[in-house]
Amino acid sequence: MTGAYRKIVEVLEGKTVSPPPVWLMRQAGRYLPEYRETRAAAGSFLDLCYTPDLAVEVTLQPIRRYGFDAAILFSDILVIPDALHRNVRFVQGEGPQMDPIDVAGIQGLKSEGVIAHLAPVMETVRRLRRELPEETTLLGFCGAPWTVATYMIAGHGTPDQAPARLFAYRHPEAFEKLLSLLAEISAEYLVAQIDAGADAVQIFDSWAGVLGEKEFEAYAVKPVARMIEIIRRQRPQAKIIAFAKGAGLNLKSYRQKTGADAIGLDWSVPLSFAVELQKDGPVQGNLDPMRVVAGGKSLEDGIDAILDKLGNGPLIFNLGHGITPEANPDHVRQLIERVRGANA
Ligand code: CP3
Numbered sequence: 133m134t135g136a137y138r139k140i141v142e143v144l145e146g147k148t149v150s151p152p153p154v155w156l157m158r159q160a161g162r163y164l165p166e167y168r169e170t171r172a173a174a175g176s177f178l179d180l181c182y183t184p185d186l187a188v189e190v191t192l193q194p195i196r197r198y199g200f201d202a203a204i205l206f207s208d209i210l211v212i213p214d215a216l217h218r219n220v221r222f223v224q225g226e227g228p229q230m231d232p233i234d235v236a237g238i239q240g241l242k243s244e245g246v247i248a249h250l251a252p253v254m255e256t257v258r259r260l261r262r263e264l265p266e267e268t269t270l271l272g273f274c275g276a277p278w279t280v281a282t283y284m285i286a287g288h289g290t291p292d293q294a295p296a297r298l299f300a301y302r303h304p305e306a307f308e309k310l311l312s313l314l315a316e317i318s319a320e321y322l323v324a325q326i327d328a329g330a331d332a333v334q335i336f337d338s339w340a341g342v343l344g345e346k347e348f349e350a351y352a353v354k355p356v357a358r359m360i361e362i363i364r365r366q367r368p369q370a371k372i373i374a375f376a377k378g379a380g381l382n383l384k385s386y387r388q389k390t391g392a393d394a395i396g397l398d399w400s401v402p403l404s405f406a407v408e409l410q411k412d413g414p415v416q417g418n419l420d421p422m423r424v425v426a427g428g429k430s431l432e433d434g435i436d437a438i439l440d441k442l443g444n445g446p447l448i449f450n451l452g453h454g455i456t457p458e459a460n461p462d463h464v465r466q467l468i469e470r471v472r473g474a475n476a
Contacts (some may be wrong), residue, residue, distance in 0.1 A: 136202075139153035139201050139267070140332050141332060146414060152442075152443060152449045154448070154452075154467075155200045157451055158455045159198075159200060160193055160206050160424060161457065163459040166197075169281045170186060178211075179223065180206070183255070184256040191205060191256070192291055194456060199468070202271050203270055205272050205330065206257070207253050209252055209273070213283065215250055215317075216242075226288075230287055230346050232295075236239075238309055247324055257272060257325050257329050258328045270330050271332055272322060273333055274318045274333070275336050276340070276374075277310075277311040277356070278339065279339045280314055281351075282339050292431065315358045315359045318359055322363055323370075327367075332370075337379075338453070339377070342378070347372065348379065352382075353382075353389050360391040361391065372393050372394075373395070377453060378398060380401070383397070383405075383409055387413055394413065396415075396418075397409070399451075399453070414447070415445075416450045417451070418438065419435060419438060419449075420434060420452055432470060439471065439475060
């Protein structure tokens with residue numbers, strides 16, 4: 133640590149920063165013309181993730197343009213299955229694909245070599261910390277075991293993660309084995325990102341919302357709690373944000389059971405409930421990304437409601453999920469100005 137004042141780190145320590153610091157999930161992405169240009173020149177999406185020059189460039193693009201309070205490492209949650217030799221490819225217009233894994237495939241998974249395969253990501257993190265402004269928080273990330281497993285089992289994205297839910301009922305032992313392997317690898321990966329210079333890390337459990345009560349406990353809470361335990365054993369000071377999208381009422385105990393410093397909230401979380409969650413610690417969120425597409429009064433009203441209800445406690449202003457390619461870059465500027473202007 134350099135001792136620099138980084139607002140998001142302050143919030144993660146439980147402090148209220150006014151106006152709240154702001155970054156957006158997927159802030160480096162297709163809504164930005166400069167991203168589309170670098171992406172086109174990179175060739176494949178994985179080449180973009182594994183070429184530090186390019187990954188640094190696209191991470192910095194939204195920082196240069198808007199001065200967000202955090203930069204998030206440019207990579208993807210699916211580099212873990214890629215490092216596990218699942219033949220991951222990103223097909224233009226079709227989303228990510230990989231070889232679907234079965235019980236025998238799970239028995240054959242090996243964690244050796246995974247961190248070495250991801251060495252270019254750590255190089256990107258090191259360079260980013262050197263190139264970013266002192267005051268900008270650098271976030272590392274990975275997917276939560278459940279969300280990564282949904283892609284590994286189906287072999288692609290699905291609207292309801294039915295293949296993974298079904299697999300878990302049919303083959304509970306193999307499924308638990310997959311989750312614990314992913315938890316261990318992902319924890320080591322986040323430790324490596326922290327050692328390379330990430331100030332904090334976020335664990336994305338984007339598909340937590342499809343799990344029943346018991347399954348949420350077994351597949352969303354337990355593996356993330358295990359990850360955080362492994363990380364904290366090695367790096368007691370690690371700052372961790374856990375984002376379990378669609379977790380609803382389960383969020384009440386999620387922070388305490390996982391040990392996360394902050395919890396991410398999607399836009400379906402009622403602000404009255406968010407206020408309760410904030411009494412236990414920092415929250416991040418939760419503007420509907422569609423408001424950034426729509427702009428105008430819908431954007432302003434959405435921002436104002438969040439600031440009004442959550443602005444007097446530890447808050448990292450963010451969207452409730454990733455910004456979409458249709459978002460208007462001017463609306464993003466308006467968002468930041470409104471968040472920063474409101475309580476100044
Ligand atoms: O937030 C950032 O700016 C950092 C980069 C980042 C990406 N993916 C880049 C990306 C992060 C944090 C992610 C996380 C991610 N990836 C998640 C969790 C968060 C979420 O949005 O739910 C998930 C589920 C994935 C898996 C993934 N990667 C999908 C389903 C897709 C295809 C859908 C899509 O949006 O195109 C990707 C590809 C991807 N990852 C893109 C980007 C910028 C677009 C690909 C391209 O540019 O061609």
